[in-house]
Amino acid sequence: MNNYLMIHYGELSTKGNNRKEFIRCLNVNVKRALKKYEVETKPTRDHIYVYLHKKNIDEVISTLQEISGIQKISLVEKCALDLVSIKEKALEMILDEGISSFKVDAHKAKEFLNLSDYELDCLLGDYILKNVKLSKVDLHNPEGKLKVMLNQEGAYLSLHNYPGLGGYPLGMNGKVTLLLSGGIDSPVAAFSLIRRGIKVECLHFASPPYTSMAVIDKLKDLLKKLNEYQSDIKLQIVPFTKLQEEIYKNVSEPYCITIMRRMMVRIGVKVAESNNCLALATGESIGQVASQTLESVKVINEVTNFPILRPLATLDKLSIIDISKKINTFDISIRPYEDCCTIFKPKKPKTKPRLDECLKFEEKFDYDSLIKDAINNIETIYISDKAKKDD
Structure with missing residues:
Protein backbone atom coordinates (compact mmCIF):
# COMPACT_ATOMS: atom_id res chain seq x y z
CA MET A 1 0.00 0.00 0.00
CA ASN A 2 1.33 3.47 -0.92
CA ASN A 3 1.46 5.56 2.22
CA TYR A 4 3.57 8.50 1.10
CA LEU A 5 3.64 11.26 -1.46
CA MET A 6 6.90 12.98 -2.32
CA ILE A 7 6.55 16.58 -3.51
CA HIS A 8 9.28 17.75 -5.87
CA TYR A 9 9.96 21.48 -5.83
CA GLY A 10 9.57 23.78 -8.82
CA GLU A 11 12.29 26.33 -9.65
CA LEU A 12 15.16 24.06 -8.62
CA SER A 13 17.68 26.86 -9.17
CA THR A 14 16.36 28.70 -6.09
CA LYS A 15 19.15 28.78 -3.50
CA GLY A 16 20.11 30.11 -0.06
CA ASN A 17 17.53 32.01 1.97
CA ASN A 18 15.21 32.10 -1.04
CA ARG A 19 15.15 28.30 -1.06
CA LYS A 20 14.38 28.21 2.66
CA GLU A 21 11.52 30.66 2.15
CA PHE A 22 10.32 28.65 -0.87
CA ILE A 23 10.13 25.46 1.22
CA ARG A 24 8.53 27.19 4.20
CA CYS A 25 5.89 28.92 2.08
CA LEU A 26 5.10 25.80 0.04
CA ASN A 27 4.76 23.65 3.16
CA VAL A 28 2.31 26.16 4.66
CA ASN A 29 0.26 26.12 1.45
CA VAL A 30 0.29 22.32 1.26
CA LYS A 31 -0.82 21.93 4.89
CA ARG A 32 -3.61 24.46 4.40
CA ALA A 33 -4.85 22.79 1.21
CA LEU A 34 -4.77 19.30 2.74
CA LYS A 35 -6.18 20.28 6.13
CA LYS A 36 -9.42 18.32 5.73
CA TYR A 37 -7.50 15.11 4.95
CA GLU A 38 -5.58 15.17 8.25
CA VAL A 39 -2.29 14.24 6.59
CA GLU A 40 1.18 14.86 7.99
CA THR A 41 3.83 16.80 6.07
CA LYS A 42 7.58 16.87 6.53
CA PRO A 43 9.62 19.41 4.55
CA THR A 44 13.26 18.68 3.72
CA ARG A 45 15.81 20.45 1.55
CA ASP A 46 14.90 18.43 -1.54
CA HIS A 47 11.28 17.34 -1.03
CA ILE A 48 8.17 17.58 1.10
CA TYR A 49 6.97 14.18 2.29
CA VAL A 50 3.23 13.73 2.82
CA TYR A 51 2.14 10.81 5.00
CA LEU A 52 -1.33 9.80 3.83
CA HIS A 53 -2.61 7.42 6.52
CA LYS A 54 -4.11 5.46 3.57
CA LYS A 55 -6.67 8.23 2.96
CA ASN A 56 -8.12 9.65 -0.27
CA ILE A 57 -4.94 9.30 -2.33
CA ASP A 58 -6.47 10.42 -5.63
CA GLU A 59 -8.16 13.46 -4.05
CA VAL A 60 -4.96 14.49 -2.29
CA ILE A 61 -2.95 14.24 -5.52
CA SER A 62 -5.55 16.30 -7.42
CA THR A 63 -5.43 18.97 -4.73
CA LEU A 64 -1.63 19.11 -4.83
CA GLN A 65 -1.70 19.51 -8.61
CA GLU A 66 -3.45 22.86 -8.13
CA ILE A 67 -0.73 24.28 -5.84
CA SER A 68 1.93 26.46 -7.43
CA GLY A 69 5.53 25.67 -6.55
CA ILE A 70 5.21 21.91 -7.11
CA GLN A 71 7.03 20.44 -10.11
CA LYS A 72 5.69 16.90 -9.69
CA ILE A 73 4.25 14.52 -7.12
CA SER A 74 5.54 10.97 -6.68
CA LEU A 75 3.52 8.17 -5.12
CA VAL A 76 6.11 6.37 -2.98
CA GLU A 77 6.58 3.41 -0.69
CA LYS A 78 9.06 3.45 2.16
CA CYS A 79 11.28 0.64 3.43
CA ALA A 80 14.29 0.19 5.70
CA LEU A 81 17.65 1.60 4.63
CA ASP A 82 19.38 -1.68 3.78
CA LEU A 83 20.01 -3.45 0.49
CA VAL A 84 17.86 -6.52 1.23
CA SER A 85 14.80 -4.43 2.14
CA ILE A 86 15.24 -2.20 -0.90
CA LYS A 87 15.55 -5.20 -3.25
CA GLU A 88 12.42 -6.81 -1.83
CA LYS A 89 10.40 -3.60 -2.02
CA ALA A 90 11.56 -2.92 -5.60
CA LEU A 91 10.58 -6.43 -6.69
CA GLU A 92 7.22 -6.19 -4.94
CA MET A 93 6.39 -2.93 -6.72
CA ILE A 94 7.37 -4.23 -10.17
CA LEU A 95 5.31 -7.40 -9.64
CA ASP A 96 2.30 -5.42 -8.40
CA GLU A 97 2.35 -3.22 -11.51
CA GLY A 98 2.92 -6.11 -13.94
CA ILE A 99 5.15 -3.99 -16.19
CA SER A 100 7.19 -5.58 -18.97
CA SER A 101 10.09 -3.11 -19.06
CA PHE A 102 11.68 -0.88 -16.47
CA LYS A 103 14.55 1.40 -15.58
CA VAL A 104 16.06 1.98 -12.12
CA ASP A 105 17.14 5.48 -11.10
CA ALA A 106 18.81 5.63 -7.66
CA HIS A 107 19.98 8.73 -5.78
CA LYS A 108 22.37 9.18 -2.81
CA ALA A 109 23.39 5.50 -2.69
CA LYS A 110 27.01 6.42 -1.92
CA GLU A 111 26.01 8.42 1.13
CA PHE A 112 23.92 5.69 2.74
CA LEU A 113 24.91 2.32 1.24
CA ASN A 114 28.53 2.92 0.21
CA LEU A 115 27.54 2.19 -3.39
CA SER A 116 27.51 4.46 -6.39
CA ASP A 117 24.08 5.27 -7.82
CA TYR A 118 24.99 3.24 -10.91
CA GLU A 119 25.99 0.22 -8.79
CA LEU A 120 22.66 0.31 -6.95
CA ASP A 121 20.82 0.65 -10.28
CA CYS A 122 22.57 -2.50 -11.54
CA LEU A 123 22.03 -4.52 -8.34
CA LEU A 124 18.30 -3.76 -8.27
CA GLY A 125 17.92 -4.31 -12.01
CA ASP A 126 19.66 -7.70 -11.83
CA TYR A 127 17.55 -8.76 -8.85
CA ILE A 128 14.30 -7.85 -10.62
CA LEU A 129 15.35 -9.59 -13.86
CA LYS A 130 16.15 -12.80 -12.00
CA ASN A 131 12.74 -12.84 -10.34
CA VAL A 132 10.48 -11.51 -13.09
CA LYS A 133 10.94 -13.63 -16.20
CA LEU A 134 8.94 -11.51 -18.66
CA SER A 135 10.47 -8.20 -17.62
CA LYS A 136 13.44 -6.44 -19.22
CA VAL A 137 15.55 -3.32 -18.68
CA ASP A 138 14.87 -0.45 -21.10
CA LEU A 139 16.93 2.67 -20.43
CA HIS A 140 15.32 4.79 -23.15
CA ASN A 141 11.59 4.09 -23.16
CA PRO A 142 10.68 1.96 -20.14
CA GLU A 143 7.11 1.14 -19.23
CA GLY A 144 7.99 1.95 -15.63
CA LYS A 145 10.76 4.07 -14.12
CA LEU A 146 11.62 2.92 -10.61
CA LYS A 147 13.06 5.86 -8.70
CA VAL A 148 14.91 5.12 -5.45
CA MET A 149 15.57 8.05 -3.09
CA LEU A 150 17.63 7.48 0.05
CA ASN A 151 17.87 9.60 3.17
CA GLN A 152 18.65 9.06 6.83
CA GLU A 153 15.09 7.94 7.57
CA GLY A 154 14.83 5.20 4.95
CA ALA A 155 14.46 4.37 1.27
CA TYR A 156 11.61 5.82 -0.76
CA LEU A 157 10.68 4.02 -3.99
CA SER A 158 8.30 5.32 -6.66
CA LEU A 159 6.91 4.23 -10.01
CA HIS A 160 4.19 6.85 -10.51
CA ASN A 161 4.63 10.60 -11.00
CA TYR A 162 1.99 13.29 -11.46
CA PRO A 163 2.73 16.73 -12.95
CA GLY A 164 2.38 19.84 -10.83
CA LEU A 165 1.96 23.51 -11.76
CA GLY A 166 5.63 24.34 -11.27
CA GLY A 167 6.55 27.93 -10.47
CA TYR A 168 6.73 29.45 -6.98
CA PRO A 169 4.55 28.96 -3.89
CA LEU A 170 1.64 31.39 -3.71
CA GLY A 171 2.47 34.46 -1.62
CA MET A 172 6.23 34.10 -1.89
CA ASN A 173 6.54 36.92 -4.44
CA GLY A 174 4.13 39.47 -3.03
Whole structure:
Protein backbone atom coordinates (compact mmCIF):
# COMPACT_ATOMS: atom_id res chain seq x y z
CA MET A 1 0.00 0.00 0.00
CA ASN A 2 1.33 3.47 -0.92
CA ASN A 3 1.46 5.56 2.22
CA TYR A 4 3.57 8.50 1.10
CA LEU A 5 3.64 11.26 -1.46
CA MET A 6 6.90 12.98 -2.32
CA ILE A 7 6.55 16.58 -3.51
CA HIS A 8 9.28 17.75 -5.87
CA TYR A 9 9.96 21.48 -5.83
CA GLY A 10 9.57 23.78 -8.82
CA GLU A 11 12.29 26.33 -9.65
CA LEU A 12 15.16 24.06 -8.62
CA SER A 13 17.68 26.86 -9.17
CA THR A 14 16.36 28.70 -6.09
CA LYS A 15 19.15 28.78 -3.50
CA GLY A 16 20.11 30.11 -0.06
CA ASN A 17 17.53 32.01 1.97
CA ASN A 18 15.21 32.10 -1.04
CA ARG A 19 15.15 28.30 -1.06
CA LYS A 20 14.38 28.21 2.66
CA GLU A 21 11.52 30.66 2.15
CA PHE A 22 10.32 28.65 -0.87
CA ILE A 23 10.13 25.46 1.22
CA ARG A 24 8.53 27.19 4.20
CA CYS A 25 5.89 28.92 2.08
CA LEU A 26 5.10 25.80 0.04
CA ASN A 27 4.76 23.65 3.16
CA VAL A 28 2.31 26.16 4.66
CA ASN A 29 0.26 26.12 1.45
CA VAL A 30 0.29 22.32 1.26
CA LYS A 31 -0.82 21.93 4.89
CA ARG A 32 -3.61 24.46 4.40
CA ALA A 33 -4.85 22.79 1.21
CA LEU A 34 -4.77 19.30 2.74
CA LYS A 35 -6.18 20.28 6.13
CA LYS A 36 -9.42 18.32 5.73
CA TYR A 37 -7.50 15.11 4.95
CA GLU A 38 -5.58 15.17 8.25
CA VAL A 39 -2.29 14.24 6.59
CA GLU A 40 1.18 14.86 7.99
CA THR A 41 3.83 16.80 6.07
CA LYS A 42 7.58 16.87 6.53
CA PRO A 43 9.62 19.41 4.55
CA THR A 44 13.26 18.68 3.72
CA ARG A 45 15.81 20.45 1.55
CA ASP A 46 14.90 18.43 -1.54
CA HIS A 47 11.28 17.34 -1.03
CA ILE A 48 8.17 17.58 1.10
CA TYR A 49 6.97 14.18 2.29
CA VAL A 50 3.23 13.73 2.82
CA TYR A 51 2.14 10.81 5.00
CA LEU A 52 -1.33 9.80 3.83
CA HIS A 53 -2.61 7.42 6.52
CA LYS A 54 -4.11 5.46 3.57
CA LYS A 55 -6.67 8.23 2.96
CA ASN A 56 -8.12 9.65 -0.27
CA ILE A 57 -4.94 9.30 -2.33
CA ASP A 58 -6.47 10.42 -5.63
CA GLU A 59 -8.16 13.46 -4.05
CA VAL A 60 -4.96 14.49 -2.29
CA ILE A 61 -2.95 14.24 -5.52
CA SER A 62 -5.55 16.30 -7.42
CA THR A 63 -5.43 18.97 -4.73
CA LEU A 64 -1.63 19.11 -4.83
CA GLN A 65 -1.70 19.51 -8.61
CA GLU A 66 -3.45 22.86 -8.13
CA ILE A 67 -0.73 24.28 -5.84
CA SER A 68 1.93 26.46 -7.43
CA GLY A 69 5.53 25.67 -6.55
CA ILE A 70 5.21 21.91 -7.11
CA GLN A 71 7.03 20.44 -10.11
CA LYS A 72 5.69 16.90 -9.69
CA ILE A 73 4.25 14.52 -7.12
CA SER A 74 5.54 10.97 -6.68
CA LEU A 75 3.52 8.17 -5.12
CA VAL A 76 6.11 6.37 -2.98
CA GLU A 77 6.58 3.41 -0.69
CA LYS A 78 9.06 3.45 2.16
CA CYS A 79 11.28 0.64 3.43
CA ALA A 80 14.29 0.19 5.70
CA LEU A 81 17.65 1.60 4.63
CA ASP A 82 19.38 -1.68 3.78
CA LEU A 83 20.01 -3.45 0.49
CA VAL A 84 17.86 -6.52 1.23
CA SER A 85 14.80 -4.43 2.14
CA ILE A 86 15.24 -2.20 -0.90
CA LYS A 87 15.55 -5.20 -3.25
CA GLU A 88 12.42 -6.81 -1.83
CA LYS A 89 10.40 -3.60 -2.02
CA ALA A 90 11.56 -2.92 -5.60
CA LEU A 91 10.58 -6.43 -6.69
CA GLU A 92 7.22 -6.19 -4.94
CA MET A 93 6.39 -2.93 -6.72
CA ILE A 94 7.37 -4.23 -10.17
CA LEU A 95 5.31 -7.40 -9.64
CA ASP A 96 2.30 -5.42 -8.40
CA GLU A 97 2.35 -3.22 -11.51
CA GLY A 98 2.92 -6.11 -13.94
CA ILE A 99 5.15 -3.99 -16.19
CA SER A 100 7.19 -5.58 -18.97
CA SER A 101 10.09 -3.11 -19.06
CA PHE A 102 11.68 -0.88 -16.47
CA LYS A 103 14.55 1.40 -15.58
CA VAL A 104 16.06 1.98 -12.12
CA ASP A 105 17.14 5.48 -11.10
CA ALA A 106 18.81 5.63 -7.66
CA HIS A 107 19.98 8.73 -5.78
CA LYS A 108 22.37 9.18 -2.81
CA ALA A 109 23.39 5.50 -2.69
CA LYS A 110 27.01 6.42 -1.92
CA GLU A 111 26.01 8.42 1.13
CA PHE A 112 23.92 5.69 2.74
CA LEU A 113 24.91 2.32 1.24
CA ASN A 114 28.53 2.92 0.21
CA LEU A 115 27.54 2.19 -3.39
CA SER A 116 27.51 4.46 -6.39
CA ASP A 117 24.08 5.27 -7.82
CA TYR A 118 24.99 3.24 -10.91
CA GLU A 119 25.99 0.22 -8.79
CA LEU A 120 22.66 0.31 -6.95
CA ASP A 121 20.82 0.65 -10.28
CA CYS A 122 22.57 -2.50 -11.54
CA LEU A 123 22.03 -4.52 -8.34
CA LEU A 124 18.30 -3.76 -8.27
CA GLY A 125 17.92 -4.31 -12.01
CA ASP A 126 19.66 -7.70 -11.83
CA TYR A 127 17.55 -8.76 -8.85
CA ILE A 128 14.30 -7.85 -10.62
CA LEU A 129 15.35 -9.59 -13.86
CA LYS A 130 16.15 -12.80 -12.00
CA ASN A 131 12.74 -12.84 -10.34
CA VAL A 132 10.48 -11.51 -13.09
CA LYS A 133 10.94 -13.63 -16.20
CA LEU A 134 8.94 -11.51 -18.66
CA SER A 135 10.47 -8.20 -17.62
CA LYS A 136 13.44 -6.44 -19.22
CA VAL A 137 15.55 -3.32 -18.68
CA ASP A 138 14.87 -0.45 -21.10
CA LEU A 139 16.93 2.67 -20.43
CA HIS A 140 15.32 4.79 -23.15
CA ASN A 141 11.59 4.09 -23.16
CA PRO A 142 10.68 1.96 -20.14
CA GLU A 143 7.11 1.14 -19.23
CA GLY A 144 7.99 1.95 -15.63
CA LYS A 145 10.76 4.07 -14.12
CA LEU A 146 11.62 2.92 -10.61
CA LYS A 147 13.06 5.86 -8.70
CA VAL A 148 14.91 5.12 -5.45
CA MET A 149 15.57 8.05 -3.09
CA LEU A 150 17.63 7.48 0.05
CA ASN A 151 17.87 9.60 3.17
CA GLN A 152 18.65 9.06 6.83
CA GLU A 153 15.09 7.94 7.57
CA GLY A 154 14.83 5.20 4.95
CA ALA A 155 14.46 4.37 1.27
CA TYR A 156 11.61 5.82 -0.76
CA LEU A 157 10.68 4.02 -3.99
CA SER A 158 8.30 5.32 -6.66
CA LEU A 159 6.91 4.23 -10.01
CA HIS A 160 4.19 6.85 -10.51
CA ASN A 161 4.63 10.60 -11.00
CA TYR A 162 1.99 13.29 -11.46
CA PRO A 163 2.73 16.73 -12.95
CA GLY A 164 2.38 19.84 -10.83
CA LEU A 165 1.96 23.51 -11.76
CA GLY A 166 5.63 24.34 -11.27
CA GLY A 167 6.55 27.93 -10.47
CA TYR A 168 6.73 29.45 -6.98
CA PRO A 169 4.55 28.96 -3.89
CA LEU A 170 1.64 31.39 -3.71
CA GLY A 171 2.47 34.46 -1.62
CA MET A 172 6.23 34.10 -1.89
CA ASN A 173 6.54 36.92 -4.44
CA GLY A 174 4.13 39.47 -3.03
CA LYS A 175 0.74 40.73 -4.18
CA VAL A 176 -0.56 42.60 -7.24
CA THR A 177 -3.74 44.29 -8.41
CA LEU A 178 -4.92 42.80 -11.72
CA LEU A 179 -7.22 44.65 -14.11
CA LEU A 180 -9.89 42.01 -14.77
CA SER A 181 -12.15 42.52 -17.79
CA GLY A 182 -14.02 39.22 -18.01
CA GLY A 183 -12.59 38.26 -21.38
CA ILE A 184 -10.21 35.43 -22.21
CA ASP A 185 -6.91 37.15 -21.43
CA SER A 186 -7.11 38.56 -17.91
CA PRO A 187 -8.06 35.27 -16.14
CA VAL A 188 -5.08 33.63 -17.88
CA ALA A 189 -2.92 36.52 -16.68
CA ALA A 190 -4.21 35.88 -13.14
CA PHE A 191 -3.29 32.20 -13.40
CA SER A 192 0.17 33.06 -14.75
CA LEU A 193 0.82 35.41 -11.82
CA ILE A 194 -0.43 32.89 -9.26
CA ARG A 195 1.87 30.28 -10.77
CA ARG A 196 4.80 32.64 -10.14
CA GLY A 197 3.92 32.82 -6.46
CA ILE A 198 2.14 36.18 -6.70
CA LYS A 199 -1.14 36.70 -4.86
CA VAL A 200 -3.75 38.36 -7.08
CA GLU A 201 -6.40 40.93 -6.19
CA CYS A 202 -8.72 41.99 -9.01
CA LEU A 203 -10.08 45.34 -10.17
CA HIS A 204 -12.95 45.63 -12.66
CA PHE A 205 -14.27 48.77 -14.34
CA ALA A 206 -18.07 48.76 -14.68
CA SER A 207 -20.16 51.24 -16.68
CA PRO A 208 -23.81 50.89 -15.67
CA PRO A 209 -26.33 51.29 -17.20
CA TYR A 210 -24.32 50.58 -20.36
CA THR A 211 -23.10 47.32 -18.86
CA SER A 212 -25.32 44.87 -16.96
CA MET A 213 -25.01 42.96 -13.70
CA ALA A 214 -24.56 39.81 -15.79
CA VAL A 215 -20.95 40.89 -16.22
CA ILE A 216 -20.44 40.76 -12.44
CA ASP A 217 -21.92 37.27 -12.28
CA LYS A 218 -19.53 36.25 -15.03
CA LEU A 219 -16.57 37.67 -13.09
CA LYS A 220 -17.63 35.75 -10.00
CA ASP A 221 -17.76 32.52 -12.00
CA LEU A 222 -14.29 33.18 -13.43
CA LEU A 223 -12.83 33.82 -10.00
CA LYS A 224 -14.46 30.68 -8.62
CA LYS A 225 -12.42 28.76 -11.20
CA LEU A 226 -9.28 30.65 -10.16
CA ASN A 227 -10.13 29.76 -6.54
CA GLU A 228 -8.74 26.33 -7.35
CA TYR A 229 -5.30 27.94 -7.49
CA GLN A 230 -5.78 30.81 -5.01
CA SER A 231 -8.47 30.89 -2.36
CA ASP A 232 -10.03 34.13 -1.12
CA ILE A 233 -9.70 36.42 -4.15
CA LYS A 234 -10.71 40.04 -3.63
CA LEU A 235 -12.66 41.67 -6.46
CA GLN A 236 -13.13 45.45 -6.43
CA ILE A 237 -15.59 47.04 -8.85
CA VAL A 238 -14.96 50.62 -9.98
CA PRO A 239 -17.96 52.71 -11.16
CA PHE A 240 -16.46 54.07 -14.38
CA THR A 241 -19.47 55.56 -16.17
CA LYS A 242 -19.02 59.27 -15.32
CA LEU A 243 -15.35 59.25 -16.17
CA GLN A 244 -15.96 57.38 -19.40
CA GLU A 245 -18.71 59.77 -20.48
CA GLU A 246 -16.43 62.74 -19.89
CA ILE A 247 -13.71 61.11 -21.96
CA TYR A 248 -16.05 60.70 -24.92
CA LYS A 249 -17.30 64.30 -24.60
CA ASN A 250 -13.83 65.82 -24.60
CA VAL A 251 -11.50 63.49 -26.48
CA SER A 252 -11.15 62.88 -30.19
CA GLU A 253 -12.61 59.44 -30.94
CA PRO A 254 -9.35 57.74 -32.07
CA TYR A 255 -7.75 58.69 -28.74
CA CYS A 256 -10.62 57.62 -26.48
CA ILE A 257 -9.31 54.11 -25.75
CA THR A 258 -5.82 55.45 -24.98
CA ILE A 259 -7.14 58.08 -22.56
CA MET A 260 -9.48 55.53 -20.99
CA ARG A 261 -6.57 53.14 -20.39
CA ARG A 262 -4.54 55.97 -18.86
CA MET A 263 -7.40 56.63 -16.43
CA MET A 264 -7.66 52.94 -15.59
CA VAL A 265 -3.97 52.80 -14.79
CA ARG A 266 -4.22 55.92 -12.60
CA ILE A 267 -7.09 54.36 -10.64
CA GLY A 268 -5.45 50.93 -10.57
CA VAL A 269 -2.23 52.34 -9.12
CA LYS A 270 -4.07 54.19 -6.35
CA VAL A 271 -6.05 51.06 -5.46
CA ALA A 272 -2.93 48.87 -5.59
CA GLU A 273 -1.02 51.21 -3.29
CA SER A 274 -3.90 51.40 -0.81
CA ASN A 275 -3.99 47.57 -0.73
CA ASN A 276 -0.21 47.27 -0.23
CA CYS A 277 0.24 45.63 -3.63
CA LEU A 278 3.69 45.74 -5.19
CA ALA A 279 2.56 46.13 -8.82
CA LEU A 280 -0.34 46.57 -11.19
CA ALA A 281 -0.99 43.77 -13.71
CA THR A 282 -2.96 43.46 -16.94
CA GLY A 283 -3.87 40.79 -19.48
CA GLU A 284 -2.38 42.72 -22.38
CA SER A 285 -0.60 40.94 -25.23
CA ILE A 286 1.64 43.10 -27.41
CA GLY A 287 -0.02 44.08 -30.70
CA GLN A 288 -3.26 42.19 -30.07
CA VAL A 289 -5.46 45.31 -30.19
CA ALA A 290 -4.92 49.03 -30.75
CA SER A 291 -4.30 49.84 -27.08
CA GLN A 292 -1.67 47.11 -26.84
CA THR A 293 0.83 48.28 -29.46
CA LEU A 294 4.20 49.23 -28.00
CA GLU A 295 3.49 52.87 -28.85
CA SER A 296 0.20 52.69 -26.92
CA VAL A 297 1.78 50.87 -23.99
CA LYS A 298 4.49 53.53 -23.73
CA VAL A 299 1.99 56.40 -23.70
CA ILE A 300 -0.27 54.62 -21.19
CA ASN A 301 2.69 53.86 -18.91
CA GLU A 302 3.62 57.57 -18.80
CA VAL A 303 0.99 58.23 -16.11
CA THR A 304 2.93 56.37 -13.41
CA ASN A 305 6.27 55.08 -12.18
CA PHE A 306 4.49 52.20 -10.42
CA PRO A 307 5.44 48.75 -11.80
CA ILE A 308 3.03 47.30 -14.37
CA LEU A 309 3.27 43.57 -15.10
CA ARG A 310 2.03 42.10 -18.38
CA PRO A 311 2.48 38.32 -18.03
CA LEU A 312 0.89 37.60 -21.43
CA ALA A 313 2.91 40.22 -23.32
CA THR A 314 4.63 37.78 -25.70
CA LEU A 315 1.90 35.13 -26.04
CA ASP A 316 -0.25 34.86 -29.15
CA LYS A 317 -4.03 34.50 -28.90
CA LEU A 318 -4.07 30.75 -29.59
CA SER A 319 -1.59 30.12 -26.77
CA ILE A 320 -3.71 32.19 -24.40
CA ILE A 321 -6.85 30.29 -25.44
CA ASP A 322 -5.08 26.96 -24.86
CA ILE A 323 -4.22 27.97 -21.30
CA SER A 324 -7.75 29.26 -20.65
CA LYS A 325 -9.13 25.87 -21.67
CA LYS A 326 -6.71 24.05 -19.38
CA ILE A 327 -7.75 26.14 -16.37
CA ASN A 328 -11.45 25.91 -17.33
CA THR A 329 -12.07 29.64 -17.76
CA PHE A 330 -12.53 29.68 -21.55
CA ASP A 331 -16.23 28.70 -21.67
CA ILE A 332 -17.03 31.37 -19.08
CA SER A 333 -14.91 34.03 -20.79
CA ILE A 334 -16.70 33.65 -24.13
CA ARG A 335 -20.16 34.20 -22.68
CA PRO A 336 -21.65 37.22 -24.49
CA TYR A 337 -21.36 40.42 -22.49
CA GLU A 338 -20.55 44.10 -22.90
CA ASP A 339 -17.69 45.64 -20.95
CA CYS A 340 -16.71 49.27 -20.64
CA CYS A 341 -14.17 48.94 -23.47
CA THR A 342 -16.48 47.38 -26.05
CA ILE A 343 -19.43 49.70 -25.30
CA PHE A 344 -17.45 52.84 -26.16
CA LYS A 345 -15.11 51.30 -28.72
CA PRO A 346 -14.10 53.80 -31.45
CA LYS A 347 -14.30 52.82 -35.11
CA LYS A 348 -10.64 53.62 -35.76
CA PRO A 349 -8.63 53.65 -32.52
CA LYS A 350 -5.19 55.25 -32.62
CA THR A 351 -2.47 52.60 -32.79
CA LYS A 352 0.43 55.05 -32.44
CA PRO A 353 -0.81 57.71 -30.01
CA ARG A 354 1.33 60.71 -29.09
CA LEU A 355 1.85 61.78 -25.49
CA ASP A 356 1.49 65.51 -26.25
CA GLU A 357 -1.92 64.87 -27.82
CA CYS A 358 -3.03 62.84 -24.79
CA LEU A 359 -2.04 65.65 -22.44
CA LYS A 360 -4.00 68.21 -24.49
CA PHE A 361 -7.15 66.09 -24.31
CA GLU A 362 -6.77 65.49 -20.57
CA GLU A 363 -6.56 69.26 -19.94
CA LYS A 364 -10.14 69.61 -21.18
CA PHE A 365 -11.81 67.98 -18.16
CA ASP A 366 -11.27 67.54 -14.41
CA TYR A 367 -10.34 63.88 -14.33
CA ASP A 368 -8.77 64.08 -10.85
CA SER A 369 -12.12 64.68 -9.14
CA LEU A 370 -13.76 61.99 -11.25
CA ILE A 371 -11.03 59.50 -10.31
CA LYS A 372 -11.45 60.38 -6.64
CA ASP A 373 -15.22 59.91 -6.86
CA ALA A 374 -14.83 56.55 -8.61
CA ILE A 375 -12.39 55.28 -5.97
CA ASN A 376 -14.65 56.44 -3.13
CA ASN A 377 -17.50 54.37 -4.55
CA ILE A 378 -15.67 51.11 -5.18
CA GLU A 379 -17.58 47.97 -4.23
CA THR A 380 -15.62 45.04 -2.80
CA ILE A 381 -16.54 41.36 -3.13
CA TYR A 382 -14.62 38.36 -1.77
CA ILE A 383 -14.66 35.18 -3.80
CA SER A 384 -13.89 32.09 -1.74
CA ASP A 385 -15.36 28.79 -0.61
CA LYS A 386 -17.70 30.90 1.47
CA ALA A 387 -18.21 34.04 -0.57
CA LYS A 388 -18.67 37.11 1.58
CA LYS A 389 -19.47 40.63 0.62
CA ASP A 390 -17.95 43.75 2.17
CA ASP A 391 -20.26 46.72 1.87
